[in-house]
Amino acid sequence: MDWSALSVSLRLAIFTCLFLLPIGIWVGRRLATAQFRGKGLCEALVALPLVLPPTVLGFYLLQSFGREAPVGQLWMSLTGGGLTFTFSGILLASLVANLPFAIQPIQRAFENVPHNLREAAWCSGLSPWQTLLLIELPLVWPGILSATALTFAHTLGEFGVILMVGGAIDGETRTLAIAIYDRVQAFDEQGAAQMAALLLVVSFTTLGVVYGLAGRRRWARG
């Protein structure tokens, strides 16, 4: 069993969720509540990372993360290190690749928050921030859980993008998904099956916990 790959996978999935959720909440809320021209365009843009084959997306990311490319340069000047073939690099790639998973469910959830609840919160003296925290977030909670589950699961399974940008370096960028792929490539079906089982157990547990939590809400709508 490849424990270091499991650890990389888990770290990657957890960090991706942590970074992506605030973004998802912010963007999803904007897309849900604001009315502006070109909103459809923005929504389509958000869904783009889904459309490109992972390896192709990875290829473009690899190019733009390079030392000579703008993103890579920026990162270099900020941290002094490179982006490609590092954990930070695959994390960034994973953030991009998971954008649609994080934003879409949250956006739909925000769209379903009746506007007069926001108004009631304002009239109760809650600032827009407090309204977000105390009223809207609890109401969009199922959507956030959905987003988390999708992002988490997809990051665990993601492979093309991560391989391309990360280069499968042991203990740093080699995830469990890559390890499984390698096993399959090497015709070690038993090893692959074992690792796949591990991956399934981890995701299943996480998803089960997440959906269990979601199912626990006692209140109902309407």
Added chain:
Amino acid sequence: MDWSALSVSLRLAIFTCLFLLPIGIWVGRRLATAQFRGKGLCEALVALPLVLPPTVLGFYLLQSFGREAPVGQLWMSLTGGGLTFTFSGILLASLVANLPFAIQPIQRAFENVPHNLREAAWCSGLSPWQTLLLIELPLVWPGILSATALTFAHTLGEFGVILMVGGAIDGETRTLAIAIYDRVQAFDEQGAAQMAALLLVVSFTTLGVVYGLAGRRRWARG
């Protein structure tokens, strides 16, 4: 430009959407409205295809689609043909791989339909079927559009599973995503970029249309 690959991709995406939407609506509605033990488990199961690396998922599908495997045998007895390396095969694989994309958004949308609207529909004499068609579906429309967009886009971009099950046969199972990948691997970056641009245009148009439609509803909640 690889038009036959584009045609395969589009056909695959369209058929996947067509088949998956009814399933998504049915399962999503069940998961949203019914209360039963092990619901969390079911939800986690639905999300599973996300977790496995596409090639691994493809590998398992390839195995279970074979002539000696149950699914393949069943198919054989129904149609007389094989499943692997055929369009039907990649369609089936694509259905499995896109399950989470189709179900999750629809489920969330159904969860947000106030129950008393259903009751009002029943009291207006609508059968459960008519209630679904005339009341619930219009209300969950944004969720369905979300599901369609995600499924469509993801199918266009899907590559690992399709390649594994389909074997990249020209005009039958070789999708645009595979063609792009081949170009990239052959270091024909310009060709890849062209095809990627085509893919983007197609998806963008579709997504734009879909979200444009979604944004057009005049009525508001609450």
Added chain:
Amino acid sequence: MVKLTVEAQQAGPIPLNAEFSCLPGELLALVGPSGSGKTTLLRAIAGLYRPQHGRIECAGDTWLDTQRQQSLSPQRRRVGMVFQDYALFPHLTALANVQLPLRHLPTPLRRPKAEQWLETVRLKGLENRYPSELSGGQRQRVALARALARDPQVLLLDEPFSAVDQVTRRRLQRELARLRQQISIPIVLVTHDLEEAAALADQICVLHNGNSLQQAPPETLFRTPASPNVARLLDRNNVFDGQVVEVDGTRRLQWGRYALDVASGLEGLNVGERVAWYLPPSDIVLHRRDRPSQGERENPVAASVDEIIVLGGMTSVALRVPHGDMLRFDIATHAVRRNQLTPGVAVNVSLLAGGIHLMPGHGVDTAPDEKRNTP
């Protein structure tokens, strides 16, 4: 029998122990405090809620019989229901909302019919608005039109006029009265407006904590409530505690220092028994200052004016009798002026013997304590 009969019993989570019936063409008003189960009972009739034990029959059909495990689906019950929170379909215009229950009609007839119903509820011109673009009262009227459009076997109205202004309300009530003459179906109306109930209903059923306390025509109910509890729920004041006494060989009702004449009801009671009694405000007659009033010798009582509340043409007067009880009644405002009633003034009133209604077996203290409402 083609009437609607409802029986429902359960211990929890919403306690129910109700029984009432309504003839076709009749209007039954369900009244009772907030949370007493009115909505729940309507939902049970419509088939949206299933009580643990119960029987519902309508137009000769059994809609629910928990003993025989029988229950018709809401679609097959053909009820027209106005939901308390309207439950309009947000994605349909007002017109489309009303057109929905008209699907039994041929297509070309639906639209004109729906427009007609909207006109009935005075919403002409707003046909193409979505519910979110309507005011509260307008939404409620769309809901009413939708219920009426169903061509129902029983009409269930859950506070259908609560959000509309008085003038429109009056018109809608008139519309409802007209409708009752046209279609002979039972109508169950939940309302918290007792005047509305009195004006519209043939029968009123008083609910409390899920229990049906009394069902009777309004006049009967307001004159002879079954218990102090009912009287209080009906917002009747003038409920007092008395004692049966014998004075000069005739039974009287001792109330403070007065031994009141009572037209009927004392015969069956034992001397010394305490009994709650009620007097409708219409049976309190104020003695005029300048000249004697009719019935002046009937149960004269001296009291002092405690409170005067002018409500337009009518004035509500509260008198305190020497032993502390309070008599409340309404008189015309010009009569108040004429009699120069102001707080503190001493007046005499007669309590008409024919109006005194005895409620044996109940203490005044069994007042509805709303805290019993709680689980």
Added chain:
Amino acid sequence: MVKLTVEAQQAGPIPLNAEFSCLPGELLALVGPSGSGKTTLLRAIAGLYRPQHGRIECAGDTWLDTQRQQSLSPQRRRVGMVFQDYALFPHLTALANVQLPLRHLPTPLRRPKAEQWLETVRLKGLENRYPSELSGGQRQRVALARALARDPQVLLLDEPFSAVDQVTRRRLQRELARLRQQISIPIVLVTHDLEEAAALADQICVLHNGNSLQQAPPETLFRTPASPNVARLLDRNNVFDGQVVEVDGTRRLQWGRYALDVASGLEGLNVGERVAWYLPPSDIVLHRRDRPSQGERENPVAASVDEIIVLGGMTSVALRVPHGDMLRFDIATHAVRRNQLTPGVAVNVSLLAGGIHLMPGHGVDTAPDEKRNTP
């Protein structure tokens, strides 16, 4: 000035042309037909809706001044608002809903304070229910408690009692009256219940199609409506059309074949002018059969009973005068019995000269046509 003043004008989409004010400690009732813009105006005060032109001042602060592009956020306006559809937070229990606006208090004080407010609205024991587990009236009371808990500078109540039964309603009204004595803030109450408005409000503002037609104390409003339109919106009947005439050198009001004495108002009018007039029902005095009534010589009118509707202790009577107009008023039910009033019977009434209110400049026909409501 520490009062609340509101001015709002716009042509569409919701037409507004309203102006009213409310002193601290005063209760202003906004009344008007469904869809007349009451909710919209409350929302404008709360900062949830921005009229195209307008000015709102409260407690010396300018909350809105469209000319100076000034508008305070809802949070900074400190209003307590009961929404017409309650707008309770579905994910919070009743208690947590009420606790939310108490965030200015130190944490340990919030819970007891919220419990206290829930007790005020008679919901003790239901603290831990979610809104979906409450009945309509219970939800409304939670909304009321939440608005009160805000410790507001102005209280905005959008039909706060529409879903509660009469007994509870009365208690809540009393609670509100008590509150007014404790905290001296302006209170704006939207209601469709004119009795409630009359009983509770210091001032009533009548709205129609977004226009504020008249603001006055209830007594004034009910006795001297500014126009037939206002009278009709206030559900006053007895609005008639007359003509100024001169009889024996004194101005009189010609109505059918009667030349009525009028206490005041005729001086400024020209002979021959047509004028709408109104008589409060309290100024219609029925002549008794058995003996003369007071004021019998004042404007005696012969009529026949057209309709008798018994509403408990009071009875509503409609009389038809020879030229077709209908006089409506209420009298005590025992008086109906005493005078043996039944449909068709001929009776005499006096129209008290002091009550006749002239509304020059308005024809009776400028009745509120609700169709003008529509876009």
Added chain:
Amino acid sequence: AAASSLQFALEEAAARFSQQTGHTLRLNFGSSGNFRRQIAQGAPFELFLSADEGFVQALYQDGDVDNDGVIYARGRLAWVQPKGRYSAPDEQAPLAGVHAALEALQAGQRLRIAIASPEHAPYGIAAREVLRNEGLWDATEPLRVQGENVSQATQFALSDEARGGLVAYSLVLAPTLSERSEYVLIPEAWHTPLRQRMVLTPQAGDAARAFYTWLQQSEAQAIFHQYGFSTD
């Protein structure tokens, strides 16, 4: 970093090398094309064993490596098919399986022939060359399935729907496959030699350099030979 076709050979070689020198090596198998790209982006690989000498030469031309390395082995193409399902492959006619599949097609049965991608995978290109030379390329068109790389092609070749495939001999010798497959070598002369070149990257450390040298020695060459490569 090494081409995936080297999987088994290199693992053994590395084990032997570590045993002898005490250096530990970290092996990374994958697509040579990807490696080329990653090395161009500065991936921390020290030694690159490509399946195709073209990638190494391209790196050299772009200035990403200091020299054009050396050839360490030549790959061999083999016909592989599921064991025992069809008539055993024949040394004399290595492409008999292809012909059999074509005949089956005439009879209405579709049996697939797997190759690696002829566009970028070295073994795929070689397979195309072989089929072209035999005049079978166009005829096999409806039967061909293409793997992303030679490893996937091997999986295809052994799947239920396939008659067999032209894949890397080195993979066929893999222990887990030998019991499932039958194979026959394709004569080396039928296609341009699959010259496999390795090169040290600028990051190369001592261990990598030592391994680079060691791989060119006879012991390593013997291992390569044993795992299905030709050596000189």
